Amino acid sequence: MxxxxxxxxxxxxxxxxxxxxxxxxxxxxxxxxxxxxxxxxxxxxxxxxxxxxxxxxxxxxxxxxxxxxxxxxxxxxxxxxxxxxxxxxxxxxxxxxxxxxxxxxxxxxAVQKILNRGLEAGLQRRSRLVANAIETGDALYQELGAAMRADKPLPPEVLVATARAIGEATRREGLAEWLDAVQLHHSGTCRHMLTVAGHASSFGQYLSLHESDVAMLAEAALLHDVGKLFIPISVLEKTGELTEMERRAINTHSMRGASALVRGGRTAKEVIAAVRDHHEYLDGSGYPRGVGADGLGPLTRMITIADIYSALTEERPYKEAMTPRQSITIMAGLKGKLDNRLFAAFRSMVLDPVFAKKQASVLPGSGGRPACLQAGIHPFDASQETAA
Missing domain, CATH: 3.40.50.2300 (Response regulator)
Known part of the structure; x- marks a missing residue:
């Protein structure tokens, strides 16, 4: 439709x-x-x-x-x-x-107001935490689009508020409830943004990362496809096969998004790197720069996993949604491309039905673990350092 x-x-x-x-x-x-x-x-x-x-x-x-x-x-x-x-x-x-x-x-x-009518009605049946996070995410999506089209800085207050709201919603209501509520949004592009943010935020919580790391994961996920807002929705959500020109245009989104964030001057360099490099692989076979493991920090590696899994489990105009197990099986076949330690933890998280339904109300601080992602420290290396 x-x-x-x-x-x-x-x-x-x-x-x-x-x-x-x-x-x-x-x-x-x-x-x-x-x-x-x-x-x-x-x-x-x-x-x-x-x-x-x-x-x-x-x-x-x-x-x-x-x-x-x-x-x-x-x-x-x-x-x-x-x-x-x-x-x-x-x-x-x-x-x-x-x-x-x-x-x-x-x-x-005027169009947006009509489109949001169904969203507003559906959110009335959700918890206040989830509804607030979806509404804040929708506002962020609209403001991001306006900023991109006008070549203006992104709205940092709305970004921070959305990241915090999603973290709270997934922590208290569970990942499954969040993913179900996201489906109420009419825009496939916005749904993907919110889905990746939910997976990334939950991933940080699953690893008991510091509150600031979970927030950084959510912010990077919300911005990871910001460069796609330069590309017409008719191309992004095209039902038929993309032309070569359309495919090349879409493949510019990661670099264009990073460049826009640099011009805005308000985004952490680790987040900008994740936006630019979330389609890169550890073996150097990704794009846009073809860098390998040495050029990819832990935040980028985590966003890449969340992005791929989200794309596989989402229904798109050109494909049906895959089950979690089908998606994990495909990702397991990406030998040498994903961080093995992070992928093993992510696999355990998404295949754990208890975690999906309800999470323990831990955080803030998450057990005294120090923040690691902004310092470029791998979460598992950070845990070893803390234990030592």
């Missing part, structure tokens, strides 16, 4: 705001003259951009967009200052009518 269908009577020329929407949402274009009820039903939000001067066009829209959806899920964007279109939109009982002078940002915000 697409996020938006934009119905126009402007032929092949898309409206100016369509490009802005395509950066944040999956968008399908349609013509007033040929749009079908099936096409409308396959989109979460309907945007009508038409002069609405032809009686046949008005009648057709009334037929293919049911009255309930016109009231709740449809936005009319006037294509000119002509009053006639606004009057017809009101006669169609379209729920939200925007005059022609409204900006792309206003239209995007």
């Amino acid at each position: 697409s996020d938006i269908i934009i119905i126009t009577d402007w032929g092949s020329d898309p409206p100016a705001f369509a490009g802005a929407l395509a950066m944040a949402f999956t968008v399908v274009p349609a013509s007033v003259a040929t749009v079908t009820a099936e096409a409308v039903a396959s989109a979460r939000v309907v945007v009508v951009y038409s002069k609405l001067r032809q009686a046949d066009d008005v009648a057709r829209l009334g037929e293919v967009i049911g009255e309930d959806r016109r009231r709740t899920d449809t936005i009319y964007v006037a294509s000119s200052s002509d009053r006639a279109g606004l009057v017809q939109a009101e006669a169609l009982k379209i729920g939200l009518i925007l005059p022609s002078f409204r900006s792309s940002r206003d239209i995007r915000a």
Whole structure:
């Protein structure tokens, strides 16, 4: 299902705001003259951009967009200052009518509000901790996108708050509850961000890492794909096979994300390294730099494991979700690519049904263990040093 269908009577020329929407949402274009009820039903939000001067066009829209959806899920964007279109939109009982002078940002915000309606309803059935973390994560996702598009620094306060909220939610409610709640979000890209953050945060808790290490894991996970926000969602969430050009564009995301964080000047260098190198492997076969084990710190190694596992267990437009055991089996076959000690611990965590359902309310400080990730110390080496 697409996020938006934009119905126009402007032929092949898309409206100016369509490009802005395509950066944040999956968008399908349609013509007033040929749009079908099936096409409308396959989109979460309907945007009508038409002069609405032809009686046949008005009648057709009334037929293919049911009255309930016109009231709740449809936005009319006037294509000119002509009053006639606004009057017809009101006669169609379209729920939200925007005059022609409204900006792309206003239209995007209106779409987001409709899309979040289902999320808000679903979160009412969740614990307050989980609901708060999802809501904070959604706000972060939107702010990250706005910052990337405007080439502005990322919002550090929202990032820290989201990392803390996810850590608290997974610790008190369990990883399984978190992963289930994440599925309520309409965006596959946002779901992946929150899924990786949940796995990474839980991984740190499973290893009894220091509170600051768990927070750093969550922050790195939330930012690991930030470079993808430069790439249209229509490419990121494409249902069919990617073209070579599209694949190359996606493969730039890790370096673009790291560069954006460097320009922002507010992110820890270890987190930037994890964003840049989370597709690198210990044997040097990854991208974008082809570095090996000596160039990959423990934070990066942990994010790589969480990212791969999350991608395998997630449903995507082009594949079904794999079970935890299927995913772990595939990862076990990546000989020489992943950190063996960390992978063995992660495997134990995700295959432990007790841990997934409820975690012990340990932390802050986590048993007196010193912070290790910011210093570049491997968690298992740090535990040995503490024991000594």
